[in-house]
Amino acid sequence: xxxxxxxxxxxxxxxxxxxxxxxxxxxxxxxxxxxxxxxxxxxxxxxxxxxxxxxxxxxxxxxxxxxxxxxxxxxxxxxxxxxxxxxxxxxxxxxxxxxxxxxxxxxxxxxxxxxxxxxxxxxxxxxxxxxxxxxxxxxxxxxxxxxxxxxxxxxxxxxxxxxxxxxxxxxxxxxxxxxxxxxxxxxxxxxxxxxxxxxxxxxxxxxxxxxxxxxxxxxxxxxxxxxxxxxxxxxxxxxxxxxxxxxxxxxxxxxxxx
Amino acid sequence: xxxxxxxxxxxxxxxxxxxxxxxxxxxxxxxxxxxxxxxxxxxxxxxxxxxxxxxxxxxxxxxxxxxxxxxxxxxxxxxxxxxxxxxxxxxxxxxx
Numbered sequence: 001x002x003x004x005x006x007x008x009x010x011x012x013x014x015x016x017x018x019x020x021x022x023x024x025x026x027x028x029x030x031x032x033x034x035x036x037x038x039x040x041x042x043x044x045x046x047x048x049x050x051x052x053x054x055x056x057x058x059x060x061x062x063x064x065x066x067x068x069x070x071x072x073x074x075x076x077x078x079x080x081x082x083x084x085x086x087x088x089x090x091x092x093x094x095x096x097x098x099x100x101x102x103x104x105x106x107x108x109x110x111x112x113x114x115x116x117x118x119x120x121x122x123x124x125x126x127x128x129x130x131x132x133x134x135x136x137x138x139x140x141x142x143x144x145x146x147x148x149x150x151x152x153x154x155x156x157x158x159x160x161x162x163x164x165x166x167x168x169x170x171x172x173x174x175x176x177x178x179x180x181x182x183x184x185x186x187x188x189x190x191x192x193x194x195x196x197x198x199x200x201x202x203x204x205x206x207x208x209x210x211x212x213x214x215x216x217x218x219x220x221x222x223x224x225x226x227x228x229x230x231x232x233x234x235x236x237x238x239x240x241x242x243x244x245x246x247x248x249x250x251x252x253x254x255x256x257x258x
Numbered sequence: 259x260x261x262x263x264x265x266x267x268x269x270x271x272x273x274x275x276x277x278x279x280x281x282x283x284x285x286x287x288x289x290x291x292x293x294x295x296x297x298x299x300x301x302x303x304x305x306x307x308x309x310x311x312x313x314x315x316x317x318x319x320x321x322x323x324x325x326x327x328x329x330x331x332x333x334x335x336x337x338x339x340x341x342x343x344x345x346x347x348x349x350x351x352x353x354x
Contacts, residue, residue, distance in 0.1 A: 058296055061288035064260075064272060084292035084333075086269075112292070112333045139269065139334050140292075156294055257288045257299070 004105040006122075012230035013218065015046040018092065021053035021079045026243035028099055028162060029082050030236050035101040036158025043230065044221060046214060047097040049090055052076045054179055055166075057085040057153065061257050070178045080254050081164075085140055085153035088166045089176040096150075096202070096214060099164040107161055113138050116152055119163035126220035130213065132205050142167065147200030168201040169210045261347030265291075269334030273343035275306075277351065282309050287343075291335035301325045302340065311348065315341050 019027070024047055034040035054076055056065050065087045066078050090097070100119055107115040120136045127134040127142075127149070137143035142150040142165065150167030202213055221227050232240075247253050261273045269291040276283045285306040293299060305325035309318060319337050 057290050059288055059293060059299055060290055061272060061274065061286070064274075064288060082296075084269075084290065086290035112331075138267070154292070155296075257286065 002105065003108045003110075004103060006106070006225035009042040009103065009106075009225075011221070011225055011227045012041050012043045013046070013221075013227050014043055014230055014232060015218070016048065016232060018048040018050035020050045021055065021077050021090070022244045022248050023240060024049070024097075025055075025079050025081050025248040026240040027232070027236075028164065029157075029243055029247075030240040031099070031101050032082075032155075032157045032160050032162045033239075034236060035103070036160035038159065040101070040233075040236070041230075042103055043099075043101045044218075044227060045099045045101070046218065047099070049092040049095060049097070052092065053090045054078045055088045055090060056080050057087065058082055058155070059084050059257060060087060062255050063258055065181055067179055067181055074175060074179060076179055078254065079248065080256065081153070082157075083153035083155040083162060083164065085151060087180050088151070089171075089180055090166070091172065091175075093210060094168065094170040094172070094201070096167045096169050096210065096217075097165065098217075099162060102161045102163065104156065104159050104161055112154070115154065115161070116140055116163070119154070119161075120152060120165070122221050122224050123165065123167075123217060125224065126217040127202075129220060130202075130206050130208070130216055132202070144200065144205065146205060149200065149202060149205075168199050169213065170201045170203040171199055173199070259347040259351030261343045261345070261350060263339055263343040263346060265335060265339040265342075268336070268339060271335050271339045271343045273340070273347045275344070275347055277311055277348075280311050282306050282311060282344075287340060289335065292331075292333035293335065294331040295327055295329075298326055298330045301327060306344070315345075318344070 054066055071078055117136045124134050132144055134142055134144045134149055140152045141148050150165050152165045154163045206213055259275055263271045265271055270289045272288045274286045285303045287302050302322055305321045322337050
């Protein structure tokens with residue numbers, strides 16, 4: 001078995017100024033491709049959001065998931081990401097989102113569940129250090145006794161795995177339920193009647209500002225796995241901008257599953 | 259017609275379709291599941307498109323299995339779950 005470990009890799013951090021939702025979608029594809037091709041070292045990217053958004057999963061129906069009229073009314077852009085999983089409701093100050101672009105060698109021979117658990121472990125440790133007892137809840141949630149904290153999604157491309165996570169720092173549940181169509185069937189085995197109750201934000205559990213939570217997360221990653229500051233390269237930005245124009249910003253992509 | 263099935267221990271599997279001349283039409287699978295490669299999704303839709311509505315589950319399952327790209331990986335979804343969502347959509351349609 002030749003599975004590699006976190007410390008076998010030279011981890012880089014990208015934590016750029018706030019970027020628009022479509023560019024985030026494109027950066028995930030561009031950076032996954034670069035890591036998969038061996039042109040970029042394995043990377044952790046911490047997202048900062050420039051605008052509110054609903055991010056739907058690769059296989060979700062646009063019409064079934066999003067109330068388009070409500071989204072327009074609230075000025076919320078709807079974008080589609082490259083990974084499966086469910087819709088995320090994003091407001092810039094309320095959300096902590098990050099991507100791990102890892103070599104596939106790290107998950108060689110692992111089941112999907114083991115792969116999610118492996119990629120979530122450092123953030124569970126960071127949450128523990130912040131006083132939150134959280135765990136990986138299969139298939140793809142990060143949960144605490146007070147409720148769901150976040151959700152993960154993975155996809156693979158070339159030689160790399162993308163594992164990205166959105167956690168709720170705070171949440172406007174009324175607005176979320178206005179924009180997302182969360183069906184009864186989806187909640188049928190969650191043991192709760194209220195979708196709003198499903199998410200318990202980090203703000204109430206830590207009492208810390210969002211930036212402090214992010215800083216603590218990065219500290220934990222750095223201590224456990226090593227992490228050197230890095231930035232987007234010119235060609236990566238060009239590639240991502242092209243992907244916005246030719247793919248992520250097109251109706252063909254956003255309504256690919258209408 | 260629209261059918262949804264939350265696979266136990268899995269994700270939401272949704273089927274939207276119409277019936278034309280006794281055959282499945284405009285078949286569209288969706289949901290918050292994980293599927294690699296992503297081209298498996300249109301392959302599944304195409305495998306069901308045009309099948310007689312009277313087809314049994316074994317026939318439809320075999321058609322879907324045969325259409326999946328080599329090495330397709332499913333997480334939170336299965337061929338069985340797709341057929342449950344399909345049956346629910348057809349059942350709902352029958353009462354519409």
